[in-house]
Amino acid sequence: MNPTTVWIAIGLTVVGCYLVKLLGLLVPAETLERPVVRRLAALMPVALLAALTAQQTFSAQGSLVIDARAAGVAAAAVALVLRAPFLVVVGAAVAVTAGVRALGG
Amino acid sequence: MAEQTAPPVIREQPGPAKPDAAVVRDALGVGVAVGLSGFAFGVTAAGSGLSLLQTCALSLLVFTGASQFALVGALAAGGNPFTAAAGAFFLGTRNAFYGLRLSQLLALPRAVRPFAAHWVIDETTAVALAQPTRRAVRLGFTVTGLTLYVLWNLTTLLGALGAEAIGDTAAWGLDAAGPAVFLALLAPMLRTTTERATAGIAVLLGLGLLPVLPAGVPVLVAALAAPAVLWAQGRRAAAREKREDAR
Numbered sequence: 001m002n003p004t005t006v007w008i009a010i011g012l013t014v015v016g017c018y019l020v021k022l023l024g025l026l027v028p029a030e031t032l033e034r035p036v037v038r039r040l041a042a043l044m045p046v047a048l049l050a051a052l053t054a055q056q057t058f059s060a061q062g063s064l065v066i067d068a069r070a071a072g073v074a075a076a077a078v079a080l081v082l083r084a085p086f087l088v089v090v091g092a093a094v095a096v097t098a099g100v101r102a103l104g105g
Numbered sequence: 106m107a108e109q110t111a112p113p114v115i116r117e118q119p120g121p122a123k124p125d126a127a128v129v130r131d132a133l134g135v136g137v138a139v140g141l142s143g144f145a146f147g148v149t150a151a152g153s154g155l156s157l158l159q160t161c162a163l164s165l166l167v168f169t170g171a172s173q174f175a176l177v178g179a180l181a182a183g184g185n186p187f188t189a190a191a192g193a194f195f196l197g198t199r200n201a202f203y204g205l206r207l208s209q210l211l212a213l214p215r216a217v218r219p220f221a222a223h224w225v226i227d228e229t230t231a232v233a234l235a236q237p238t239r240r241a242v243r244l245g246f247t248v249t250g251l252t253l254y255v256l257w258n259l260t261t262l263l264g265a266l267g268a269e270a271i272g273d274t275a276a277w278g279l280d281a282a283g284p285a286v287f288l289a290l291l292a293p294m295l296r297t298t299t300e301r302a303t304a305g306i307a308v309l310l311g312l313g314l315l316p317v318l319p320a321g322v323p324v325l326v327a328a329l330a331a332p333a334v335l336w337a338q339g340r341r342a343a344a345r346e347k348r349e350d351a352r
Contacts, residue, residue, distance in 0.1 A: 001153075001154040001155070001180060001181075003156065003159075005180075005185070005186050006155060006156075006159055006180060006186070007159070008186040008190075009176060009179075009180055009186035009187075009189045009190045010159060010162055010163060010166075010167075010176070012186065012187070012190035012194070013163070013167055013172060013173075013176050013189075013190045013193040013194065013197075014162075014163075014166040014167055016190065016193070016194035016197065017167050017168075017169055017172050017193065017194060017197035017200070018166075018167075018222065018223065020194070020197050020198050020200055020201040021169075021197070021200045021201065021204055021222040021223065021225040021226075022204070022218070022219060022222040023201045023204065024200060024201035024202060024203060024204015024205045024206075024207070024208065024222075024225060025204040025207065025208045025213070025218045025221065025222050025225065026204075026208070026218060027205070029205050029208075029209065032201065032202065032205055033205075036335070038202065039335055040331055040332060040335060041198060041199055041201070041202050042199070042202075043299070043300065043303050043331035043334065043335060044195055044196075044198065044199070044328055044331045045171070045196055045199050045290075045294065046291065046294050046295070046300050046303045046304050046307070046331065047303050047304065047306075047307035047327055047328045047329075047330040047331040048175070048192060048195055048196050048307070048324065048327070048328050049171065049196070049287050049288075049290055049291040049294070049304075050291055050303070050304035050305075050307040050308050050311070050327070050330075051307040051308060051310065051311030051323065051324045051327030051328070051330075052174075052175055052178060052192070052284075052287050052311070052324055053284050053287040053288050053291060053308075054307075054308040054311050054312050055178070055182070055311050055312065055315060055323070055324060056178050056283050056284040056287065057281075057284045058312060059182065059312075059315055061183070062182070062183065062315065062316065062320060063315070063316055064312060064315060064316065068278070068281075069280060069281045069284065072278055072281035072284075072285065073281060073284050073285055073288060076281075076284075076285035076288050076289065077288060077292075080288065080289060080292045085138065086138060086139065086142060086289055087138070087141060087142060089285055089288070089289045090142065090145050090282050090285045090286055090289065092285075093278070093281040093282060093284070093285030094277070094278040094279055094281055094282055094285070095278060096278070096281075097278030097280070097281035098276070098277050098278030098279075099278070100278075101275070101276060101278060
């Protein structure tokens with residue numbers, strides 16, 4: 001990865017993420033209280049996280065693949081259904097992915 | 106790093122006082138559990154090719170987990186810096202709504218707000234909003250923020266160093282940590298049909314467009330699932346009203 005590219009991305013993210021945090025503390029409450037704005041703000045992370053989860057599970061160098069990560073993320077899903085703590089969920093994904101790779105998957 | 110999606114309603118009446126020790130205990134519980142997952146971020150970032158300095162800069166200066174993971178994932182996938190940052194930014198916008206709630210509950214002097222803003226995230230909001238009095242809100246916010254900030258950065262550093270030491274992080278299954286974190290953040294949000302429909306459409310868009318659009322762009326297009334579902338919902342509600350009026 002080109003370090004300059006990465007630093008530009010980091011700089012933009014730092015500024016953007018900080019400004020939205022500050023915005024909430026500074027603006028009068030009514031400004032962002034419109035129901036449609038609130039609904040959208042609650043729903044946007046759902047769409048982004050769902051797309052990111054799917055992509056990071058099933059993509060490699062810009063194409064769709066099914067590999068050991070799919071098994072790992074499936075294990076994480078099972079852990080979530082069983083209401084396991086956050087760290088156990090992540091640990092399950094890592095362990096199962098490593099296990100499947102070790103078995104040649 | 107997401108205890109809740111929709112910003113909760115502010116209680117009008119302050120409840121009875123809560124002992125400081127109980128507030129601190131709640132705050133430490135959340136701060137320690139989530140702070141330790143900075144390890145997963147450090148490993149993921151370093152495994153994706155970010156330098157130690159870049160990885161630590163993200164945790165120190167961005168300090169909102171989902172955005173950090175999203176940025177690293179998009180960069181690793183070959184996205185350009187602008188689309189990668191845009192995804193991270195959109196994930197961070199929910200913090201503005203947390204700030205709206207917290208600004209009333211914390212009632213901080215204006216000079217302190219720029220500093221407090223850095224700690225406005227899912228966990229500090231969840232702990233602060235659960236407290237009955239202003240004193241407890243401020244204590245809960247501060248203890249959660251401090252614990253999480255210190256641990257998140259410390260474990261990021263350790264994770265990044267560990268990833269550099271072990272070399273091929275994929276062999277250890279560590280490339281599954283990122284998507285598992287996203288799934289853990291997403292799961293509690295999928296409460297109603299609206300959320301599930303949005304997630305489903307976003308997955309289809311994200312995967313379907315992946316082979317045809319440049320890296321980073323499909324995720325941003327997938328974010329449009331949110332306004333699309335809200336729009337469809339509004340249309341259906343309007344149609345139902347019309348039918349009922351006609352009756």
